[in-house]
Amino acid sequence: MATETPAGELVDRLLAGNRRAAGQVISRIEDESPDVESIMRGIFPHTGNAYVVGITGPPGAGKSTVVDELIRVIRASGKRIGVVAVDPNSPFSGGAILGDRIRMMRHSSDTGVFIRSMGARGHLGGLALAARNTILVLDAMGFEVVLVETVGVGQSELEIAGTADTVALVVAPGMGDGVQAIKAGIMEIADIFVVNKADHPQANKTVADIRDLLRMEIAPRAWTPPIVKTVAIRNEGLEDLWIRTRQHRQYLERSGELENRRKLRLEAEILEIADRRLREQVLEPSTETEEFQQLLDRVVHRETDPYAVADRIVPRPGLGGV
Amino acid sequence: MATETPAGELVDRLLAGNRRAAGQVISRIEDESPDVESIMRGIFPHTGNAYVVGITGPPGAGKSTVVDELIRVIRASGKRIGVVAVDPNSPFSGGAILGDRIRMMRHSSDTGVFIRSMGARGHLGGLALAARNTILVLDAMGFEVVLVETVGVGQSELEIAGTADTVALVVAPGMGDGVQAIKAGIMEIADIFVVNKADHPQANKTVADIRDLLRMEIAPRAWTPPIVKTVAIRNEGLEDLWIRTRQHRQYLERSGELENRRKLRLEAEILEIADRRLREQVLEPSTETEEFQQLLDRVVHRETDPYAVADRIVPRPGLGGV
DSSP: OOOOOOHHHHHHHHHTTOHHHHHHHHHHHHTTOTTHHHHHHHHGGGOSOSEEEEEEBOTTSOHHHHHHHHHHHHHHTTOOEEEEEEETTOOOOSSOOTTHHHHHHHTTTOTTEEEEEEEOTTOSSOHHHHHHHHHHHHHHTTOSEEEEEESBSSHHHHHHHTTSSEEEEEEOTTOSSHHHHHHTTTGGGOSEEEEOSTTSTTHHHHHHHHHHHHHHOSSOOSSOOOEEEOBGGGTBSHHHHHHHHHHHHHHHHHHTHHHHHHHHHHHHHHHHHHHHHHIIIIIHHHTTSHHHHHHHHHHHTTSSOHHHHHHHHSOTTOSOOO | OOOOOOHHHHHHHHHTTOHHHHHHHHHHHHTTOTTHHHHHHHHGGGOSOSEEEEEEBOTTSOHHHHHHHHHHHHHHTTOOEEEEEEETTOOOOSSOOTTHHHHHHHTTTOTTEEEEEEEOTTOSSOHHHHHHHHHHHHHHTTOSEEEEEESBSSHHHHHHHTTSSEEEEEEOTTOSSHHHHHHTTTGGGOSEEEEOSTTSTTHHHHHHHHHHHHHHOSSOOSSOOOEEEOBGGGTBSHHHHHHHHHHHHHHHHHHTHHHHHHHHHHHHHHHHHHHHHHIIIIIHHHTTSHHHHHHHHHHHTTSSOHHHHHHHHSOTTOSOOO
């Protein structure tokens, strides 16, 4: 194995805009390398400037093309843009998943664009955390906009999309369960609806369906999500999508909702780090005691149950708190 | 809303074999109803008897047909069988996802078969836990075999498949990335490989590819995974798959590996319950203090970082342990 570059050096290079260093840092994040914490501590003070846009939706809606064309529109406005394409169903990372090979080639000479694909790499857990840290890396590198594209509307995808400031949900007409799929709990995360393939005869029907679903929502929304029609393969409607995204950003900023959302996300991040520590420092060591192993044997033989043993590790009155 | 049946009563009915009670219990598990813990405590003493088989693999490999035909073979051997079909990308639950409508109709008059579909229901997290608890429900009802089918090879799917005693990984020839997809970390969880659609001209190539991949593995295996060829739509090879599954079970039992695996899973389950309690009793209350809110503000303004604040909640030397 090659000698590893020290974390501090990588961070310095990355902050200076070195793309190779960024790639190496993201690989370490994905590999859950032991120096991730020190890397992220070095990066964190330089974050908070990028505007993060999530693009999600069921497979087949044309998200990839929407993202491609949105890159073009955002670049035309002069902004530098980082893209994280996340596919929890792909075991591949770093290279080309989705339609990324073409996308990467198209933008390969443009230093104002940085594209990274992330898959699950076959190991469990950690993809959402890796995606969040990668967004911070691109933020620290000075990209003014970070697009996060997720494939599908599964749990990991929604979790990742939920870390964006603005979430665009892309659907297409005539997909059968296109609008059905957004009914059940996915609606709520959308700030903007995109009806792609809007030249399809059923497009207006899809728009009307979304409007109906929005009308039926019980929880009131301070921001009424616009419905944008696009034909991404013909470059139509993307300017409109970008205008709507900026309008949503203005709304978030003026209402104080942007700071509010970001604060809540940072709170969740702190709790997750603390939770990881509790697991490593309290829970995992607790399994090594003789007492625990005896209790575990009793669980195996159904003489007690997992909840009763958990009660012994974390007594009901709590550990005393902070 | 209708009056809710008390948890204890539902558990009694379920243990007596009442399918409607089982359906209601599983719905409460999916809804994360507050009485899930008391339900699971009632069920747990009656579990540990079912043999759990996971069926996983990339979309398009024909898993659903393999499961259908495997149900037939297992029923022919006289065993009662419960099936949990999990699709993290589906927002639907309880009803028909995948090809389940047909499957459910086919077996609707057979009280020796119980089939339940689970989707993500649009909310984040909890699907793997819900699937594990549902397996316990079917186990407690006296089903001798529980099949767990997962769609795709994403994180949640692998996590769920990993709770089975025997995991069969279904691939099909000519899928392009079929064997590619199993390269990266998914191989390891397979106890049996199933090459479905084995009448395809590329089938032997796929078998050879899997054999090569197995040969290249670094971690030694005590059990060499057999490669079973099936043509599920023509009912071919399923008896062989069931024989191999039973052989794997015998191997696990004789080697002590079955008890070992199940013990490790119970340990993980206890830690997860304890972790949930720590979050509710230690972490979440800690955010309500004045001190935490001031620290959070400093994180928002990049004067400190999330790791430093986590250090304050969980000091490095630990909370003292058990």
